[in-house]
């Protein structure tokens with residue numbers, strides 16, 4: 170659905186995005202994560218055809234985003250929520266959607282139905298006659314999201330869709346995005362909210378001018394080295410404890426009984442909790458435990474996507 174190869178954008182001396190290559194599939198929610206100035210907004214703008222590319226290529230539903238003559242086709246395929254929502258202040262919420270529905274050549278009946286649906290889904294119905302200028306930040310954000318979706322585009326590009334939203338409304342928007350995926354839409358979101366990315370994204374890409382890593386949040390967490398992990402076992406044996414202890418720096422105790430809380434390794438009858446040194450992955454520990462004869466029942470990581478993100482961004486600085 171979205172195919173990107175070597176996409177690069179410079180602004181004068183500044184390289185905003187460097188050699189981005191990624192494939193994003195139909196019905197996928199893909200999160201772009203990265204620090205301030207990482208090139209996330211620039212990527213969204215290139216994919217939407219709002220700015221040119223310096224080199225490389227990208228297609229959206231087979232349409233080349235660098236082909237200027239493809240602009241109208243691209244606008245029909247893509248819905249964009251930009252960083253700056255930019256609404257016409259005099260138009261009411263309903264008029265705004267009607268205006269953009271007309272620009273997308275929606276027939277009157279379809280347009281009216283779509284507008285009612287979006288106003289309801291995004292909790293804007295009671296404010297449908299309020300001029301955009303009088304809406305709060307969060308309401309403007311929701312109206313801009315509705316505007317991006319008025320023509321029911323197969324691809325939706327959203328720059329910080331839940332910025333400015335209170336937790337309850339942010340949840341409504343997240344549910345809405347998950348529903349878009351269920352209906353086969355491809356969604357790309359820029360976000361700084363890592364717990365949100367973890368909850369709704371099938372995969373995330375960690376960008377810092379270059380793409381540092383791509384993967385499902387659970388796979389990225391599994392690839393993290395260091396951190397805390399609890400392994401459930403049918404039985405904790407001495408060989409298992411010794412194997413686990415070898416992997417944990419700063420381990421204390423004799424490896425036989427219950428080690429003191431706060432040590433690199435804490436064991437119970439049916440579980441061990443280890444604090445791994447950086448450079449040692451959860452998979453290394455599980456392998457060591459299994460090779461020592463341990464029968465593993467569960468593995469749970471204490472670390473969040475935020476920990477993984479910080480590790481990836483920091484190790485590449």
Ligand SMILES: Nc1ncnc2c1ncn2[C@@H]1O[C@H](COP(=O)(O)OP(=O)(O)OP(=O)(O)O)[C@@H](O)[C@H]1O
Pocket residue numbers: 180183184185203204205206207208209210211212
């Ligand atoms: N129109 C522009 N002119 C000059 N430089 C720009 C322009 N747009 C972006 N940049 C530069 O490109 C780099 C990437 O910016 P971009 O806005 O894409 O980052 P971002 O990841 O979206 O950041 P944030 O999380 O802060 O929104 C930055 O160094 C920025 O200053």
